[in-house]
Amino acid sequence: MGCGGSRETENNEYEEAICQCEERLGFSKLNSDRIDEVFKRYSLSTKMSSSQFMTACRELNLASDYGHLDHPVTKFFNSFKSGKFFSQRKLSALGVLLGKSDDKEKAKVLFKIYDDSKDGNLDIGEVRNMLDDIVEIGLIFLPTLALNSGEDEVFKQDMVKFNKKLVNIQFSIKNFFEIVIMRKDDEHGGEPAPPMEFVEGPDEGDDLKKSGKRRKNKKRVTGGISRFQIEEISFEQFVEKFEKRNMPKLCNAHKLREMALEFYSQTVAPRELVKDYILESSRSKAS
Numbered sequence: 336m337g338c339g340g341s342r343e344t345e346n347n348e349y350e351e352a353i354c355q356c357e358e359r360l361g362f363s364k365l366n367s368d369r370i371d372e373v374f375k376r377y378s379l380s381t382k383m384s385s386s387q388f389m390t391a392c393r394e395l396n397l398a399s400d401y402g403h404l405d406h407p408v409t410k411f412f413n414s415f416k417s418g419k420f421f422s423q424r425k426l427s428a429l430g431v432l433l434g435k436s437d438d439k440e441k442a443k444v445l446f447k448i449y450d451d452s453k454d455g456n457l458d459i460g461e462v463r464n465m466l467d468d469i470v471e472i473g474l475i476f477l478p479t480l481a482l483n484s485g486e487d488e489v490f491k492q493d494m495v496k497f498n499k500k501l502v503n504i505q506f507s508i509k510n511f512f513e514i515v516i517m518r519k520d521d522e523h524g525g526e527p528a529p530p531m532e533f534v535e536g537p538d539e540g541d542d543l544k545k546s547g548k549r550r551k552n553k554k555r556v557t558g559g560i561s562r563f564q565i566e567e568i569s570f571e572q573f574v575e576k577f578e579k580r581n582m583p584k585l586c587n588a589h590k591l592r593e594m595a596l597e598f599y600s601q602t603v604a605p606r607e608l609v610k611d612y613i614l615e616s617s618r619s620k621a622s
Contacts, residue, residue, distance in 0.1 A: 362433035370430030378423035
């Protein structure tokens, strides 16, 4: 019990640091639909130049610290760039994760952001793009902002370990939400949410930028649909999904990380304990 309580206290400390950085970004003062509306107005085909980004931020009263090359906020927002352009979709998704709208309103905004074909439906490829962006922002970009904003070296070293937990569980989180979103409710309406399973990610040497490029170059995914899944989800169906347990956490960065850490303790941590035990046993036999 003592060890578990200690880990929870440590997690709370690092999560508090992340939440403080999120608060300073200023998105929590704005409705998610307002953020999306302004970013879309200053974008072309979901791309924003630096001048368009700054104009949108001035209108929303955001990113006042952006511009100084070594500033953590500058590094943070530059994570939303691909080449010379900012991704309007990712910036709007950030507004969903940090904005002050309620769950249903956020769900509506999120759907509109990723309905690329504007046909009132999300297919599996669009859903996966959504989950890629939301999880990357909530579990990687925002914790990295807090890490870069820290001044105490010991705290920063410990926070690296905390952030690594979120990186390790990101693929499981995406897999979980994909199952919930694309599951046929008529066949599974009375069933509980699917069990959390650990999903292996890319090899350790495969950094985020490389994996991001592969996603960008990959054509829309239409295969891999089981008989228990729908091929696409309508606007109304998507919004209704947010009445299910855990679904609202997809639109809240803090709650998404809480969920990720809980799943980490249930899936990854036990695996690591077993690995440590086997390694220690091998060492003992060798000596």
